[in-house]
Amino acid sequence: MSRNAIELWVGLFVVAGLAALAMLALRVGNLSTVNVTDAYKVTASFQNVGGLNIKAPVTMAGVKIGRVSNIQIDREDYSAIVELSIDRRYNNIPTDTSAAVLTSGLLGAQYVGLEPGGEDAHLKQGDRIEITQSAVVLEQLIGQMLFSKAQGDQ
Amino acid sequence: MTSIRLLGRWVINSVLRFGRATMFLMATLVGVFLILRRFRLIVQQVFAVGVLTVLIIVVSGLFVGMVLGLQGYNTLVDFGAESSLGLVVALSLTRELGPVLTALLFAGRAGSALTAEIGLMKATSQLAGMEMMAVDPIERVMAPRFLAGFIAMPLLAAMFTAIGVLGGYLIGVGMLSVDSGVYWTSMQEGVDVYDDIFNGVIKSVVFGFVVTWIAVFEGYDAAPTSEGVSRATTRTVVIASLAVLGLDFILTSLMFSEV
Amino acid sequence: MSQVDTAHDSLIEIRDVGFSFGDRKIYDRLEMTIPRGKVTAIMGPSGCGKSTLLNFIGGRLKPDNGDIRVNDISVPSLTRRDLYALRKQMGMMFQNSALLTDLNVFENVAFPIREHTELPDELVKNLVLSKLQMVGLRGARHLMPAELSGGMTRRVALARAIALDPMLVMYDEPFTGLDPISLGVIVKLIREVNDALHMTSVVVTHDVAEGCSIADYVYLLGQGSVIGQGTPEEMSGTKSPEVRQFMGGLPDGPVAYHYPARDYKEDLFQDWPDD
Numbered sequence: 001m002s003r004n005a006i007e008l009w010v011g012l013f014v015v016a017g018l019a020a021l022a023m024l025a026l027r028v029g030n031l032s033t034v035n036v037t038d039a040y041k042v043t044a045s046f047q048n049v050g051g052l053n054i055k056a057p058v059t060m061a062g063v064k065i066g067r068v069s070n071i072q073i074d075r076e077d078y079s080a081i082v083e084l085s086i087d088r089r090y091n092n093i094p095t096d097t098s099a100a101v102l103t104s105g106l107l108g109a110q111y112v113g114l115e116p117g118g119e120d121a122h123l124k125q126g127d128r129i130e131i132t133q134s135a136v137v138l139e140q141l142i143g144q145m146l147f148s149k150a151q152g153d154q
Numbered sequence: 155m156t157s158i159r160l161l162g163r164w165v166i167n168s169v170l171r172f173g174r175a176t177m178f179l180m181a182t183l184v185g186v187f188l189i190l191r192r193f194r195l196i197v198q199q200v201f202a203v204g205v206l207t208v209l210i211i212v213v214s215g216l217f218v219g220m221v222l223g224l225q226g227y228n229t230l231v232d233f234g235a236e237s238s239l240g241l242v243v244a245l246s247l248t249r250e251l252g253p254v255l256t257a258l259l260f261a262g263r264a265g266s267a268l269t270a271e272i273g274l275m276k277a278t279s280q281l282a283g284m285e286m287m288a289v290d291p292i293e294r295v296m297a298p299r300f301l302a303g304f305i306a307m308p309l310l311a312a313m314f315t316a317i318g319v320l321g322g323y324l325i326g327v328g329m330l331s332v333d334s335g336v337y338w339t340s341m342q343e344g345v346d347v348y349d350d351i352f353n354g355v356i357k358s359v360v361f362g363f364v365v366t367w368i369a370v371f372e373g374y375d376a377a378p379t380s381e382g383v384s385r386a387t388t389r390t391v392v393i394a395s396l397a398v399l400g401l402d403f404i405l406t407s408l409m410f411s412e413v
Numbered sequence: 414m415s416q417v418d419t420a421h422d423s424l425i426e427i428r429d430v431g432f433s434f435g436d437r438k439i440y441d442r443l444e445m446t447i448p449r450g451k452v453t454a455i456m457g458p459s460g461c462g463k464s465t466l467l468n469f470i471g472g473r474l475k476p477d478n479g480d481i482r483v484n485d486i487s488v489p490s491l492t493r494r495d496l497y498a499l500r501k502q503m504g505m506m507f508q509n510s511a512l513l514t515d516l517n518v519f520e521n522v523a524f525p526i527r528e529h530t531e532l533p534d535e536l537v538k539n540l541v542l543s544k545l546q547m548v549g550l551r552g553a554r555h556l557m558p559a560e561l562s563g564g565m566t567r568r569v570a571l572a573r574a575i576a577l578d579p580m581l582v583m584y585d586e587p588f589t590g591l592d593p594i595s596l597g598v599i600v601k602l603i604r605e606v607n608d609a610l611h612m613t614s615v616v617v618t619h620d621v622a623e624g625c626s627i628a629d630y631v632y633l634l635g636q637g638s639v640i641g642q643g644t645p646e647e648m649s650g651t652k653s654p655e656v657r658q659f660m661g662g663l664p665d666g667p668v669a670y671h672y673p674a675r676d677y678k679e680d681l682f683q684d685w686p687d688d
Contacts, residue, residue, distance in 0.1 A: 017309025
């Protein structure tokens, strides 16, 4: 095969490989949907986050508006501090919005749902969501049910 | 007694081999820097190592993706979770099957060809001839081949994964009842560019490095006879495949284990 | 380079060289002087380490002790860089020719020129064609090595060995496995190339007739050192039994017909297993 043909094939090969990489990043991955750099961060503290993971989605009215960027323990009151990265497009969330750790489906993955309040002021970078509702832990729920049933029997 | 002695001999030989392979790698890496200005040589080897491997990679990727689509659907549909088919196919391919299967196929197709070619050059004293013409065979022969394998492998793995995702789409959306939009969005929801795709690419880069290193070294170290060359070729495929699987385990536990 | 230096009429001096492969002793106190501008044949039975000697001169192997001087440069003590510089002045023709199988005849001969010089394509072409013309294969320049006959392969290898006009050309078994015509061509070429380009040639061979027909001087190796030397005429007239056995091709003599073994009768009545 001539030198030019080889060079042409190698050029096509590299282009095809890079195109495949681009497709993976844009079409398969989430590079096109959520731009992590263009987000602002707010925190919320929960008594219990259950099985919430970093990178879990943050939704409002069922629409994904961001993701969980960090989870850690408050050193003073031992609650969980969850850091939420919210897309800059949604910069008009009232300050009295409440956050809850919810589960998609009966046993599905957990996510943070935001319920908007009525204040005129909006959440900014570094703000804290005051009203939170912890995750429902299945074992606790069952324990409570058994307990109340036992009490009812007496 | 003899079996213990044989074990000892095996250990000593393995250590010696590994030492030779490491020194060979150092010399080759120096050669890679020297050869960079001779772009043509590298292009030629990318053709031999990469372009000629595309066909088997594309065909295998398509079939693996189609099987994943079929198996994934049959399992997921029992839980009413067939909407996650895209996610299942894409995660299996980007994290594991893409890099690993590409590396295994690469070892079988390109790696064995490299070993055989270099081994034959040694057996017909072409390498010695180069040395006597004051041309360093490590720089002139090994370095461009090594670099080409290193370049080609990640590109091949990306092709494999991309084609595999399309294969899953073909089955899931085309034959079965998954919605096209759901296939792609479930994928985009769950596949992270850094955690999954980037780590998969890192894997393929590591595999490309190791497989090419083994292939080129085995050729260079082969006994200069036809029997020696055929043994070296077999050894390339066996050692490279084992190395890929072992390294995959190590890399996976480093990358994806949640601390 | 082409001028013969009268002050140093030897190109290669091998002094007190000893070498062994593992336990097998190849050389013991080997002494040899190869004259400049001449064709020297190094002969000896197969497996006596004749090719090893060429590897010493080319610096691909180092002797255990002793010194090898080429053009008054000590080869074993050279750095890699200086060794490669010296090798540019050496050409070597391997027994199996060692042509690069993925390049055609023209590119094979051009290979050392392209690797070591930045000459423009036009000049490279002229140089290569002149070498190919010399070996009579200018018309075969587009053929691949696999398409050549044994004799043609050797001629291409010869053209490649002299591509950079070296001061020294080494031939490793140039006569083995050739038909009579090709053999005649190679014998003629080695002589012609040596005289026309004012080179020094070292021919390693076990073919007595061809070796003697082209050599100005002959060394005969055996048991790790030189067992006879001289012009071809002196060699054929020698009294030494070792030399006579080799030159005459006698099956028995100082080199015994039998591989060393125990007494035959004793061996026959020995119980199995052996030893």
